[in-house]
Amino acid sequence: MSDTADATSVGAVLVPSSSARRARRLLTGYFAGQGVMMATWATRLPAVKETADLTPGRLSFALLAASAGMISMLLVSGRLAERPHGTGLLLVGAALVLGAALVVLGQVRSFIALVVAAAFFGAGQGLLLVPMNAAGVECEARYGRPVMSSLHGAYSIGAVCAAGVATATATVPHGIVLAIVGGTVIVAALLAAPVTVSLAPAQAPTATEDPKVRTTWVVWLLGGMIAGGLIAEGTALDWSAVHVRSLGASATTAAAAYWLYGAGMAAGRLMGDILTSRLGPQTLLRTGAVVAAVGFGVGLAATNTPAATPAALTGWALLGFGLSPIVPLLYSATAGSYGPRAVASVSLIGNVGLLAGPVAVGGIATATSLPLALLVPVALVAALALASGVVTPSR
Template sequence: MQSTAIPSTVTPPEVVRARVAVALLFIANGMGFASWVSRIPAVRAPLGLSEGELGSALLCMAIGGLIAFGPTGHGVQRWGARRVTLWVSLAYGALLVLPTLAPNGWTLGLALALFGAANGAMDVAMNALAVEVEQRVGRPIMSSLHGLWSAGGLAGALLGGWLAHQSVWPGWHLAGVGVAAIGAVLWARHWLGGHIGEVHAAEEEAPRWARPEAALAGLGAIIFAAFLIEGAMADWSAVYLNGALGTTQAEATLGYSVFALAMMAMRFAGDRLVLHWGAVPMLRTLNALAGVGLAAALVSGSLAVTLPAFALTGLAIGTVAPLVFSAAAQRSRRGAGQGIAAMATLGYSGFLIGPPVIGWLAQATSLQVALGVLVLLAGVIAALAEHLAPAVAAAPAVSVDEAPAQRL
């Protein structure tokens, strides 16, 4: 994939439109996913599913996503990021309502596998497309796009909570969000013109299933560790506050809330920080501080120390996914789609593996000891941060007599 310097003082209109179009896709994906998550209890209730049956159905969604990563990367390399992104995004919007129509547990699992595959495919494709738009813009935008995904998720969760309070059937709710997502895709289609998202020749033939390249092992370890931390925080932060620290259930929700809000804020600020601070020192410093903060929180057992430590952890890993995806897309010998697919596979594997591993360790020792693994993982990210250096160095060059591109 070749970088293109912009020989103008103003970002070309087609690049501006492409950036807005990709932003719409990230928002639509985040809002759709959070809308589904917010209505899980309403979908579960009429089916009478136990915790184990619901967990099995939800696992099908994760498996569907993992299966879709590799073929999507292959498709991006063969047909281009623009075409693949638009098709899988339409499928995502159409399938969003499907889980609400399931009459029993096993059909719910099948519906979630299909929706999970569409979600995973859209994740890979739109990130590959975003990397190309980022190169056209000529400065980092990946972090802010992931921030928009988080903002879309927050909006979807709030909307889902309000509609649940109004006793709106989840089928109508998710069908409406799905139609809105399809509308966003059709709008984005007209704004993704020119050569953005076209097919690019790779140095190596792209395999049909994504597998990490040896040269990207460091990036893979970073995203695996970061997603493992995120999965553990999502599933165990409230349990830790309620159990080990003795907070109320309402207070326990603050654990993940401060983590998620800090991560979203970091994604919106991340592009500017990377531009002025650099990806390597930023990631190294924040994860070193997060490791120290988590260690202090686990030792002290104080809520006043724990909540800031959780927020610092959100700041530390907030930009990992956009930075690693961008670096892998630029450095993969098999093409951007395959590079992102391989990193997504490793990242989501960590997200899935993290919570049960923490649970097993907690059962053998204690939850405080088990969460100490997160301290070690933050240290791993800090130690391996230098693997992002080539991606930073590969940013498009602008000649001395060229003024910086106007901000969107």
């Protein structure tokens, strides 16, 4: 079978070319690597804080610098990804920036150094996000069937594995761990560079299309939908353990809330490609949103009952499972119809929601109660079901 063919039909089965399979393996490594890097950084953050002798306020400023670095690079990467070999070059460059930033983060001993290194780490994330998803859609088109959900699932698996390794190596100095992970990322990126640069280019809208299509209401709606999904994800990260703990559960049980959420997310993403093929993207997005909203909503409704804790844990697990296909489907729809610049635009909108959403939930919880504030992600996820008609299959 020729590598120049995207896929070959054998009977009723569409067999992807060897180049398409190679691209999928490469992108799986990039997604998993991103999960490993993010989890490594998150689990070692307390040690970095102690080494640099930071107050919570100064640590928050450093995290804000990372967010600013990411957001500032999103639109840049959207433009670069459309250039010849832009997708592959961005992937390699972003991996090198992230690997180097991790090594430096393990050695910082001052507030200023941490802010600068965190900003570079965030910039690497911004450079990586757009080409990964744009290349994922190109791979999906050449494969002849959905693969985006499994690519995002690789991120979840990488993060879970890295978190487990972090627990097992808790006594190892954080500088050594970050240097090993960062150095491994650099070496892997350089070894894979020839194959990465040869990836099929990310496609912009054709010349016959209106250039303003990237800023139409559809793109803004897709960005708002991604923001809704990421607000729910950020809420799970920041508030799941707090919520279960407020119900009178032990600290160990409370910590299990986010684990259950993450497990539901990973399981759903591993099933997502098959479900997309069988149900179609619109039906799967609508079904996932309903499962997430109803499952989590019922868990909240049981707050003042004897089953409050198990209901809450089940609710967080169903929220993760229902949300699992939503962001991959939305990125696939955006990149497949509007190109890398639109991916950058919706990523910008979505990540602003990811940053602001959990803070808004905290403000509402302060004014009312946490269970009432957690109805915000329930409402946003329910709205995703109503807006699912905007999701169309990628090329």
